[in-house]
Amino acid sequence: MDELTCQQVVELITELDEGTLAIEVAEAVQAHLDDCPDCVRYFAQIRRVSQSLRALPVESLPVAIQDALTEAFRAWSTKPSNH
């Protein structure tokens, strides 16, 4: 296929990383990256931002609800099985 421009390539990064690009398109993207340090930098920045998100704190289920769920699980597990 025709060579891709940077403007096209920057829209393909997610599909590339998800593995959903047609093989010839993935190869065209890679060929472009082999020669384009700016796009390599852009891709690296997208990946770096998304990897950094891993470090963000997350909210947990309140302990009171976790305890209630544990009690319910215990009650369920002591009931005779129907199977």
Place this chain on the structure above:
Amino acid sequence: MDDLLPLLLAGDTAAYERTVRAWSPAMLRAARRYVATPASAEEVVQETWLAVVGGLRGFEGRSSLRTWVFAVLANIGRRRGAAEARTVPWASLDADDTGATVDARRFSPPGSPWPGHWSSVGAPRDFGPEEQFMSAEALQILEAELAQLPTRQRLVVELRDVHGLTSQEVCTVLEITQQNQRVLLHRGRAALRQRVEDLVTAGVISWTS
């Protein structure tokens, strides 16, 4: 995770508690696709776990246990959410979801020697040395920027990149297509990257601290 189902069926409380602790943060976030408040999200997650335990003996293993839990959550969330009348349309993409994710002015225009390639002023700015991790302060800023994304982009980026769900799990729990998920993820990540670049350019954050 293949070992988990037998443990749960055997009544292993410690295994159950570990699973609830590990999976509930993502479930709480995903529930927000259906219900409007943190309290409602907690109720959805609690109901989900109760339904999961109740259905364990009948679980046929056609999907992974985790995917199944997310599917149960989607069902319960949808039922609850109908009453709360969510106004954000989820199933279709809208005007927010089309168009380029990088400003066209950053590329050389048609008729120039290298049309469509980064211009010298438009090329991505250096964020700093690769081996530097984000400072705690920069992470706080990133978190704030994430909260400003359009709702659907924010939720997909959070579930994939903060909580580590697979694309299949995200599609199951949010009830969206793979393609829509990819579009939202792509746009969300590109928007975040742009915000980081703006802040680096403005000297507000640096990656070299």
